[in-house]
Amino acid sequence: xxxxxxxxQAYRFVRERIDDGRYVPGYRLVLGQIARELDVxxxxxxxxxxxxxxxxxxxxxxxxxxxxxLVKETEYLHTMQTLALVEGYATGLSAGSLTPGHLERARExxxxxxxxxxxxxxxxxxxxxxxxxSILFETCPNPHVLDLVHRGWNRMRVxxxxxxSFVPGRARESVEEHARIVELIEQGADELEIELxxxxxxxxxxxxxxxxxxxxxxPTDAASASAPIRPVPEPGDDAAASASNQEAQTA
Amino acid sequence: xxxxxxxxQAYRFVRERIDDGRYVPGYRLVLGQIARELDVxxxxxxxxxxxxxxxxxxxxxxxxxxxxxLVKETEYLHTMQTLALVEGYATGLSAGSLTPGHLERARExxxxxxxxxxxxxxxxxxxxxxxxxSILFETCPNPHVLDLVHRGWNRMRVxxxxxxSFVPGRARESVEEHARIVELIEQGADELEIELxxxxxxxxxxxxxxxxxxxxxxPTDAASASAPIRPVPEPGDDAAASASNQEAQTA
DNA sequence: CGCGACCAGATCGTATACGATTTCAGATAC
DNA sequence: GTATCTGAAATCGTATACGATCTGGTCGCG
Numbered sequence: 001x002x003x004x005x006x007x008x009q010a011y012r013f014v015r016e017r018i019d020d021g022r023y024v025p026g027y028r029l030v031l032g033q034i035a036r037e038l039d040v041x042x043x044x045x046x047x048x049x050x051x052x053x054x055x056x057x058x059x060x061x062x063x064x065x066x067x068x069x070l071v072k073e074t075e076y077l078h079t080m081q082t083l084a085l086v087e088g089y090a091t092g093l094s095a096g097s098l099t100p101g102h103l104e105r106a107r108e109x110x111x112x113x114x115x116x117x118x119x120x121x122x123x124x125x126x127x128x129x130x131x132x133x134s135i136l137f138e139t140c141p142n143p144h145v146l147d148l149v150h151r152g153w154n155r156m157r158v159x160x161x162x163x164x165s166f167v168p169g170r171a172r173e174s175v176e177e178h179a180r181i182v183e184l185i186e187q188g189a190d191e192l193e194i195e196l197x198x199x200x201x202x203x204x205x206x207x208x209x210x211x212x213x214x215x216x217x218x219p220t221d222a223a224s225a226s227a228p229i230r231p232v233p234e235p236g237d238d239a240a241a242s243a244s245n246q247e248a249q250t251a
Numbered sequence: 252x253x254x255x256x257x258x259x260q261a262y263r264f265v266r267e268r269i270d271d272g273r274y275v276p277g278y279r280l281v282l283g284q285i286a287r288e289l290d291v292x293x294x295x296x297x298x299x300x301x302x303x304x305x306x307x308x309x310x311x312x313x314x315x316x317x318x319x320x321l322v323k324e325t326e327y328l329h330t331m332q333t334l335a336l337v338e339g340y341a342t343g344l345s346a347g348s349l350t351p352g353h354l355e356r357a358r359e360x361x362x363x364x365x366x367x368x369x370x371x372x373x374x375x376x377x378x379x380x381x382x383x384x385s386i387l388f389e390t391c392p393n394p395h396v397l398d399l400v401h402r403g404w405n406r407m408r409v410x411x412x413x414x415x416s417f418v419p420g421r422a423r424e425s426v427e428e429h430a431r432i433v434e435l436i437e438q439g440a441d442e443l444e445i446e447l448x449x450x451x452x453x454x455x456x457x458x459x460x461x462x463x464x465x466x467x468x469x470p471t472d473a474a475s476a477s478a479p480i481r482p483v484p485e486p487g488d489d490a491a492a493s494a495s496n497q498e499a500q501t502a
Numbered sequence: 503c504g505c506g507a508c509c510a511g512a513t514c515g516t517a518t519a520c521g522a523t524t525t526c527a528g529a530t531a532c
Numbered sequence: 533g534t535a536t537c538t539g540a541a542a543t544c545g546t547a548t549a550c551g552a553t554c555t556g557g558t559c560g561c562g
Binding site (some may be wrong): 015043047048050051054055062078079081082085086089140142143144145192196 | 256294297300301302305306313329330332333336339340393394395396399443447
Binding site (some may be wrong): 283315316 | 552553
């Protein structure tokens with residue numbers, strides 16, 4: 001019957017809601033409640049939540065429960081920075097194996113992006129942006145790196161529907177930089193050069209966002225945006241995957 | 252009573268065994284059996300296994316079970332390459348915030364490594380190597396990147412007790428490169444320069460291993476040498492976390 | 503002798519049940 | 533009015549139970 005297990009069902013169910021924003025950061029995920037909605041027992045739901053935890057989409061506290069991961073202001077920065085790193089590298093690694101056909105498609109997508117500039121739709125633009133970059137990094141031969149890129153994108157999706165909605169001029173610049181990157185690849189530029197170009201492209205978006213934010217809410221003090229819920233940076237002792245790696249690190 | 256939950260107990264139990272090699276790649280992980288050994292029920296064990304799966308340490312097949320992840324030859328290459336990327340970056344990011352004290356400690360550890368060269372102990376050397384690099388990247392302000400570095404190291408630990416046991420001359424070179432990196436940092440070199448130096452350092456180890464292997468089993472055929480680097484991007488079908496990200500990628 | 507049906511044991515997937523822990527409202531003392 | 537205590541409700545953690553699925557081997561048939 002069910003081609004997929006109930007834990008997978010639960011995973012998708014929750015994941016979907018996090019992705020499209022129905023479950024906002026901080027939203028409390030109650031096992032029993034989700035289980036009832038799906039008409040399954042709590043056991044598979046637990047498993048799904050744990051998986052989401054390992055992916056960093058939700059945080060978990062023993063005997064307390066799970067909630068959609070909150071993002072501190074710095075979280076956005078760090079995710080974006082990491083994405084710049086891995087996506088840049090993936091693009092560099094892919095460059096060699098891209099066919100003229102790939103580049104053609106990339107150009108075509110970028111053109112579509114350019115055309116949306118006048119009648120700007122942030123969501124649409126972000127979609128095309130992903131499509132563009134996907135063409136350039138999907139042939140990356142290192143599956144680990146590729147996986148990290150995907151995770152980065154997914155994480156970004158949760159953080160902001162679109163960075164571009166926040167920074168007016170950035171979209172146009174972005175399109176120009178895209179063109180430049182495609183050109184570099186076409187010329188058979190050095191892998192490292194391509195990598196760094198792709199990295200800077202993303203870093204530039206990040207900088208633009210930060211600059212824009214700084215400019216548009218400087219009157220309040222620095223602590224302003226910090227308070228959603230959790231003030232104390234609790235030592236992630238036992239819970240998530242991230243912490244688990246520390247353990248073995250004692251030397 | 253128990254300061255930690257049983258799933259965590261189970262997680263550590265299995266993790267430990269994978270790390271130290273008692274569970275070799277391919278080893279079959281049977282829920283019931285592990286549960287009996289720990290004197291708990293299967294439920295927490297399941298959770299632990301799923302977590303290990305999300306970390307890529309075990310593979311799982313529905314209705315069949317889990318086994319310690321097998322490593323194809325290319326797996327080593329990809330992991331090492333990824334580690335080179337993130338560790339290099341982390342080192343670059345940390346450089347700015349390292350105190351003279353840090354550098355002093357790094358030098359001291361490197362000296363210890365140098366002294367072990369005569370009476371070479373691969374395991375010990377690898378330990379010191381981790382300690383050395385840890386000093387240089389632990390102050391990395393981006394927790395995501397730092398986490399990736401830790402994961403990379405942990406993964407390496409599973410793949411090879413030590414790369415150095417395979418390549419005679421490499422250890423000595425490694426020590427020299429360490430000295431060079433510390434020097435760069437001390438001189439306040441550019442972040443990017445430091446990053447790339449650290450990256451090359453690791454890439455060099457990788458190359459050395461590959462060259463050594465190629466040289467020591469070349470009689471087979473030409474394919475052996477080229478095999479490591481293969482573009483064929485196998486479609487990561489369904490199983491693990493990696494796949495989970497693809498789904499949302501449709502576009 | 504080879505091949506496919508069939509059966510039994512092993513193992514997984516999930517439901518249900520219940521004790522343990524946390525949270526929070528309301529009462530009480532100061 | 534504020535702080536602290538208390539108990540019930542909510543929720544989590546795990547054990548147990550049982551049906552579903554897979555695996556491996558045996559038997560019968562061609």
